[in-house]
Amino acid sequence: MRALIQRVSRASVTVDGEVIGQTGPGLLILICAMQGDGEAQADHLAAKIAKLRIFKDEAGKMNRSVLDSGGSALVVSQFTLAADTARGNRPGFSAAASPDEGERLYEYFTAQLAAQGVPVETGRFGADMAVELVNDGPVTIWMEA
Template sequence: MIALLQRVRHASVTVDGARIGAIDAGLLVFLCAEKGDTAREGDALLAKLLGYRVFADEAGKMNRSVVDVAGGLLLVPQFTLAADTRSGTRPSFTPAAAPADARRLFDHVVAQAHLRHPDVATGQFGADMQVALTNDGPVTFWLRIDPPKPIA
């Protein structure tokens, strides 16, 4: 699975003119499932997101996680993170999980996030979303959890 996380002062998602998710200071996370991903990769990615130290401590060092600072977590599905852009000028999305699998994995990560963190909001799978944010820093990281390789 892939996550693009941004430390934000606030972020929101709007669908058809209605705000469906919003957070104040915290992490905006775009999530993408790739072929072969399972709940195990989703759980590992969520654990990494919740523990990733991108917030400043007293000394100004990035040493605190979203859990440490009681920040918001806005999870937004985004299959385009799986794009293969190595050739040509049109991305290929063959690495992305099939829509049904991707929805299942996104829903799994969201459900687990609600169990592990008190301030979780989401985008809407398959919707045309408008995402507004104020990036804090700017601080942006790309994280990836790969499924285990088969033993030959």
């Protein structure tokens, strides 16, 4: 699985003019299941992200996790993280999991992140979504499992 994690002051996702998920201070997680991924990769990524120390402590150092900081997460499916740009000018997405498997792993990942104790809201898998965010820092981290 691939994830792009952004520490945010706030973030929201809108579908058809309606806000369907949002977070205040916390994380915006764009997530993509790749071919061959399974629950083990989702478990690993959820545990790692929940404990990732990218929030400031009292001394201003990145030493606290989303759990430590009392933040929450907005998780949005993003199959374009599977983009292959090695040839030509049009990205290929054949490395992404099939839509059915991608949706299953997306839902599984969000459940595992919530099981870690992180309050989670989501986008809508496969929908045309508008994502707004205020990146705090900015802090943006790429992860793979």
